[in-house]
Amino acid sequence: MMRSRLASTAMLLLLVLASSASAQTVLVKPYVQPGDSSTDKSDSKRLCWLTDQLPGEFVVEYEYAGGKSANVKPERIALDFDKLIDPKKAVPKETNDPADPPEKVGSLPLEKEQHFYRYIATLANLPIDATVSYRVKLAGKVIREASFRTVASREKPIRFAVVGDLANGKEPQKTVAYRIGEEKPEFLLALGDIVYPSGRVNQYSAFYWNTYNDVETPGPKAGSPLMASIPFYAVIGNHDVAAKLPIVPDALGIYYFFHAAKNGPGAGPWATPLGSDVKAVAKFRQAADSYPALDAYSFDYGPAHVVVLNSNLSGSIEQKKLRTWVIDDLKSTNARWKFVCYHAPAFQSSGQHYTEQAMRLWQPIFQENGVDVVFSGHVHNYQRTVPLTFTPSSPKRDRRGRADGAFTFDRKFDGVKNTRAKGIVHIVAGGGGATLYGPGLAKSSVILKKDHGDNFADYTAKMVVDRHSYVMVDLSPETFQLRAVDLNGVLIDQIVITKPIK
Numbered sequence: 333m334m335r336s337r338l339a340s341t342a343m344l345l346l347l348v349l350a351s352s353a354s355a356q357t358v359l360v361k362p363y364v365q366p367g368d369s370s371t372d373k374s375d376s377k378r379l380c381w382l383t384d385q386l387p388g389e390f391v392v393e394y395e396y397a398g399g400k401s402a403n404v405k406p407e408r409i410a411l412d413f414d415k416l417i418d419p420k421k422a423v424p425k426e427t428n429d430p431a432d433p434p435e436k437v438g439s440l441p442l443e444k445e446q447h448f449y450r451y452i453a454t455l456a457n458l459p460i461d462a463t464v465s466y467r468v469k470l471a472g473k474v475i476r477e478a479s480f481r482t483v484a485s486r487e488k489p490i491r492f493a494v495v496g497d498l499a500n501g502k503e504p505q506k507t508v509a510y511r512i513g514e515e516k517p518e519f520l521l522a523l524g525d526i527v528y529p530s531g532r533v534n535q536y537s538a539f540y541w542n543t544y545n546d547v548e549t550p551g552p553k554a555g556s557p558l559m560a561s562i563p564f565y566a567v568i569g570n571h572d573v574a575a576k577l578p579i580v581p582d583a584l585g586i587y588y589f590f591h592a593a594k595n596g597p598g599a600g601p602w603a604t605p606l607g608s609d610v611k612a613v614a615k616f617r618q619a620a621d622s623y624p625a626l627d628a629y630s631f632d633y634g635p636a637h638v639v640v641l642n643s644n645l646s647g648s649i650e651q652k653k654l655r656t657w658v659i660d661d662l663k664s665t666n667a668r669w670k671f672v673c674y675h676a677p678a679f680q681s682s683g684q685h686y687t688e689q690a691m692r693l694w695q696p697i698f699q700e701n702g703v704d705v706v707f708s709g710h711v712h713n714y715q716r717t718v719p720l721t722f723t724p725s726s727p728k729r730d731r732r733g734r735a736d737g738a739f740t741f742d743r744k745f746d747g748v749k750n751t752r753a754k755g756i757v758h759i760v761a762g763g764g765g766a767t768l769y770g771p772g773l774a775k776s777s778v779i780l781k782k783d784h785g786d787n788f789a790d791y792t793a794k795m796v797v798d799r800h801s802y803v804m805v806d807l808s809p810e811t812f813q814l815r816a817v818d819l820n821g822v823l824i825d826q827i828v829i830t831k832p833i834k
Contacts, residue, residue, distance in 0.1 A: 358382075362476045367455070375459070375483045377480065378591050444534075463480070478561050496762045498525065498765050508764050521565050523707060526590075565640065566626055569676075584616065587616075604627060636671060637671070642675075671706070672703050676690070683780065687784075713797040715794065763796075
């Protein structure tokens, strides 16, 4: 009898151990992303997460006021990445500007194979102006419970965050995330260079998720689980696509982890080039369903219409299909406010990346179609221009990458007493965590004027280079209120732009 009991106990222990060894492990907790589309009456969202490749059964439960509770089963996609073909030859060029100092990042992850399941649950036909609560369960156990807001209607005031150059594994990124979480925005514009140094999947695992998503207790040294409750709208930066297929199998992580409406011009020369390896490209395209949607898209949220462009490809303005799409998109919206986002700024006063001026050539199109503010990153500090207009003197840049032209400035605008802007305000919000760029405006303006003559102009109204920061926007149909805030919660800049309803 004793032997029988011992045998039964041993067998039960083996079964328990076997069961626990085969249980699915959640590697990235569920997070919110925009859905494929939204209208004046409905919205859609995606919940995404990553696990190992052991079996597991998930279900997503959600509800909102006035609606019935609903369940949805996620779809599952396998992500398989081998080691680098030759690590010695696969180190990507981290910058295309010799003036850019080498980016200091945390300890890089060891080179190894990576195997994940990526889960995507689509929550469709959600009402606008609603709070949706959700629970994601694995085998009956809740692995994340949170809520998010659906898109706001045109007349509703909204709050959103703007920040770029985010995750290099250093402490400032965690404080930025924590401060943004305290502000409770409805969404975040991620202005490119989302993870350093080259946008690989293993760098997201090492530097990104543990700041913006997988955070149990928010804090200045821990970060904030922002992505559990607010969608990040991604902008492609140079570091996001620095690693190349097929030599770096887990390159282009941004296309696996972020989602955008597929309302852009589609594939074309304006999208990130994937190379000529047919097998590698086919494997990537099969799993990365956000390519090429992230390279050009737009969305509406409350009084705002936002256009997102890829500034990495200098010839984009020459592409008629893309140019036509941008013009038609800006003309067709009835939103009160029009914003454009791209990574490399057109007008900024730092020596780093100064001659990367391809996006200046877009300025006349933005001016003619009512754009109010342009947001960029790339330059690791905070800058704001006066309202300006710009007419290029040539349809192409010079051999140094510069775009010369004629400026007009609205110097009467101060954002306090005079809040009616005549021209576009350009914001650089590149202080999200990467190594800061200096010097300040007093020194940099002298150097740039000497080196670049009339190509440089006195358009910068505010420049803060000695601290990491983020931007928060409170927007109503009549008022745009911008605050730039540092790691200590100290206000470093603020303006108001008004647009009275007639």
